[in-house]
Amino acid sequence: MKTKANFITTLILTILISAFGFSQNTIEIDGIVMDDSNYPVPYANLKLTTKYKGTMTNEDGAFLFEILKSEVNDSLEISCMGYEATKIKISDYLNESEKIIRLKESIVELDEIKILAAGDYVQNALKNLKTTTIGKPHQLTMLYRRASSEEGKARFFVEHYMKILDKGPSVKDIISIEVLEGRKSADYRFFKKKEFRHSVIPMTIRNPIRQYLPMKKMTWKKIGDTSYDTEDVVIIEGRPPKGAHKFMANGQPFKLYIGVDTFSVYKIENEANNSLYVYKKNRDGKLYLAYHSRQWTSKEKITPELQRRLGKPEAKIAATYKHEVFVLDIETNRKKMRVRHQEEAMKTDMADLKVPYNANFWSTFVAPPDTNYFKGIKSELESNYGVPLEKQFLYSN
Template sequence: MVYKLLKKLPLLILLMISIHQLTAQEKKIKITGLILDETKETVPFVTVGIVNKSIGTASTEDGEFSLLVSKNELQDTLYVSSLGFDTYKIKVDEFLAKKDRSIVMIENVVNLTTLKLLTPKEYVLKAIKNLKKNTLSKPHVKEILYRRAASEDGVAKFWVENYIKQKDRGPANWMGRIQVTEARKSADYRFWKRTQWRHSIVSMHEVNPFTPSDSEHARNLKKFTWKKTGDSSYEGEDVLILEGQNPDKKWEKITVYIGLDSYKVYRIERGRTLYIYKKHKSGKVHLSYFKNEWGFPKHMIPRELHGTAAETLHYRMEAFVLNVETDRKKTNIVDYGFDKDMGSLDLPYHPEFWKSLNTPPDTKFYLKNKEEIEGLFGVPLETQYQLSNQ
C-alpha cells in the first residue's frame, strides 16, 4: 500500500504544482488611477481598457478608474480614450511601476468650420441608418453592474445592486435576454414600497433615442430640428456635437456626439439620461456607461396614496458595463429576472462575490445615495446588506 502511494507521489506533487500555478495565473491585479486634463481638472466618463481585448471600464464623474487584469496582461497596452483628447497608451507593467498613478490627457483641438459638412439632420439620419453597422451587433453578452436607488422627498430610501449578464445584439435591435446572477439590497425605508412588473434595466433600452429605426424614438429624431453646437474628436476621428429640439415638446432636447466619417454615436445626453459608448476591439462601439432618473406621473400612483410621500417617488439608476464576451461558447445564459422587480429577486446573497467584483471607484451617484440611506437610521450599508438579504 505504501509502495503504491510512493509510486503515485510524483503525480500528486505535479498535480498540486499545476493547481498552484493555475491559481496564480487566475489571481487578478487591480489597476487604479486618476485621469486629468492639462489644467489638472479631472476628466469624467473616460474609456479605459486593454488594447485588442474586451477588458475595460469607464472612469467615474471624479475621473477615477479601477481595472482588474491578470499576469497575462502585464505586457499588454493600457489605453485611455475620451472625446476631445488624444488617446493615451502605456504598457500595463509600466503604469503599475509609476509612483504617480495619474494620467494627463492632452486636448485634441478640432476646427471643422472650414469643411463642407452635411446638415446636422443628415448626420443624425445617417447615424440611425448605420446603427447596426457601427455597433456590436452580433450576439454577445454584456456583464453589467446595475444600481438603482428609490428616493422619496429627494432622499434615497431603498438601494439595490444587481450583477447582470445580458445577451444582446446592440441598440439597433430590441433588448436581448437577461440573467441576474447576483443581487443585494439595503433596508427598505420607503413609504410606498412599489414593485415593478419587470426589471429596471428595461428602461435602459426603452429611453434610448437610438433604438430600432422603426421605433417611436427613432421616428421622433427624424422630426427634431438639429443644429451643430461644437466639435470634438475620439480615437483619431473628428466628432460633431449636435443638439436636437423636439418641435412638439419645447422641454425635450437631445445632444449627440456623432463621428464625422463613420456616423458612430459616441455619447447621448437627454435630460437626466446619459449614455457613453466605447470602441470594441472590432472597431464597433458598445455601451460603456448609463445613468438615468425618472419619477411617476400622478395617474400611476394609487389614489389612496395621493398627498403622501409616494407622489415624490423617483428612481435613480446607474450602470457600468464591466465586460463584453463575444465568444459564442461563453454567451449562453439562463433567463432570470426580466419579469421581476430588481429589488424582489429570489437570489442568495454572496458577500464574497461582491468583495471580489471589480466595482468602479465610489461615484458621486453611489456616495450620495449611500450617505442618504445610512443617514436615515444611522445603519451602515454593509450591515443593511447582511440583515436585508437572504
C-alpha cells in the same frame, strides 16, 4: 451522509484555494484621469494594447480594474471624447507615487467640405447602425445600481451583477436577462415606485436611437463639435414636437455625438429622463454600450397621516431614482454566450426579484469605484438607523 459531507467540504476548500491562487496572480490598477486644469475626466476608456481588457472611468474620473501579473509589461491606452488619446506602460504607472493619468484637450477644426446638414448626420447615423455597432446577438456582463432618495435623503439601494443578450441599438428590445448576483439595503422609502419589469429594459427602449424617430417632425441643430479617437465628432441636438414620442416627453431635446467620417454614435444625452449612454469599440471596431446613467425625479402624493408625521406643508414628497450601469465584459462568440433567460426579470421590479445574497461574491468582486453620489447614498443609508450596510444586505435579501 458522511461521504457526501466530506465531498462538499473538499469541494468548498478546492474552490477557495483556487480563488486564492488566482488572486495571487492578479494586480488591481486604480487611479483617476484628469485634464491639464486638474478636473476629473469622466467616462474615459482605458484598455490594454495587446488584449481586449479594460474599464471606463466613473463620473468622478476614477477607475479600478484587475490585470494578471503577466500583463504588467503591457501598455494602457486612454481615450475620451474631447481629449487626445494617450498611452502609458503599466509597469511605469504602478511605480508612480501619484496615481493620476492626465489627458490633453483636443483642438478640432472641421473640414468645411465634410460638413453636412444636421439632419443628414442623424439620418446617416441611423442608417448605418447595423455596420457601426454590433448588430448581431452579443452578451453584455454588467453591474446595475439603483438608488432611491426622498426629500434629498437616501432611502433604498439595490445592485445586480447580471448578463443580457442583446443585438445593439439597431433593434428596440433586448433578447434575454439573467441576474447572477444581487444585494439590496433595508427599504426606508415612504413612496415605493415599482417598475413592471427589470430596470435594464427601460434603459434600452428609452434610448433615442433605438426608437423610430419621427425624422420629418423633429428639429435638428448642430450645436458643437469635438473629437474621439482621432475622428472629428459633431454634436447634434434633436428636439421633437410635444407629444410626438412617448419616451421624449414635452418636446425635451437630446444630443447625439456623431462621427463625421463613420457616422458612429459615440454618446447620447437625453434631457427627457436625464440619461446618458456612452459607447466604445470592441476589438473589431464595432460600438457597444459601455456605460449608462439616468435619473427620474417627481413629486409624489402621500397620506394626510404621513404628511402630519413629516410636518410637510403639502401632501407630497420629492422622490428621486438614480440608475448607473457599467458594462464589465462583452462576448460575441455564440458558443461562449451563456445567458439563462429569466422570464421573471421581464415582468418584475428589480428590487422584488428573488436573488440570493452571496456575501463572499461581493467581498471579492472588483467593482468600478463608487461615485461620490453613491458613496453619499451608502453613508446615509447606514446613518438612517445606525445599521451597517453589510447587516442590511444580510437581512434584506
